[in-house]
Amino acid sequence: MIRVGLTGGIASGKSAVGELLRQHGALVIDSDQLARDVVAPGSAGLAAVIERFGAGILLPDGGLDRAALGRLVFSDDAARAELNAIIHPRVRAAATAIEAQVSDPYAIVVHMIPLLVETGQQDSFxxxxxxxxxxxxxxxxxxxxxxxxEDEAQARIDAQVSRTDRLRVADFVIRNDAGLEELAERAHAVWHELLKRRGQQGDGCGC
Structure with a gap:
């Protein structure tokens, strides 16, 4: 199995690249989706978030008002750290459970994690x-x-590690500064390199 970490700054296009890799055959584990799942109505995660931040972060239907919560935590580093302490362990446990079900020894499993570098996971893949x-x-x-x-957007960008720090730890960089066709070509090139790594790991293919 090849375990791949996929990350990038907010609004960089991670989801688009993840979908392209999925189309090539990767199993993509989306931490953003898992972060929503672990705070679904009735979940222990949502109960913990309400206990910390109050019922004001709920929608009328009982779901989490992500916009309201975002306004709180992106202006308060301590509050954001407390939220992450609730969400991140639950997301990692869910991702681990999904990966544990993979039986194909040659699978390419892509963990799409927005805060991969921020949470020190760059050496885990x-x-x-x-x-x-x-x-x-x-x-x-x-x-x-x-x-x-503009200020709100910049605050969310500033809450993540710098572009320089992210690029420093990359094995592969996919620039998303053109159209979808160019992005697909760049994702395909990285997929080809991942197949080569899989071949070197033991199946002898590399094609």
């Missing part, structure tokens, strides 16, 4: 793929996607 964009593009995409002000 056989390969680390970073999706990269310049900060101006990142900020513009984030403002459009999440309906944020």
């Amino acid at each position: 056989d390969a680390l793929v970073v999706v990269d964009v310049d900060e101006d593009t990142q900020r513009a995409r984030l403002m459009a996607r999440n309906d944020l002000t």
Whole structure:
């Protein structure tokens, strides 16, 4: 099995790359989705979040108001750290459980983790793929996607490690500064390299 960490700054295009790798045959474990799952209505994770941040972060239907919670934690480093302490262990346990079910010894398992470097997991994988964009593009995409002000978008970018630190630990970098066709070509090139690594690991294919 090849275990791959896939990360990148917020609004860099990780999900698009993850989907492209899934189409090539990877098992993609999406930590963003797991982070939603572990705070689903009725979950122990949501109960812990309510206990810390109060019922004001709930939607009328009882679900988590992620926008309201974001406004709280992205302006308060201590609050964000407390939220991460609730969410991250649950997400890691869920990801571990999914990976444990993989029976194919030659599977390529991609863990898509937004805060992979921030949480010190860069040495936990056989390969680390970073999706990269310049900060101006990142900020513009984030403002459009999440309906944020420039200051709000910048605060979310600043809450993550720097682009330089992220690139420093990358085995492969996929630039997402053009169209979908170019992104698909770049993801395919990385997939080919992952297949080569899998071949070197023991199946002799590398094709």
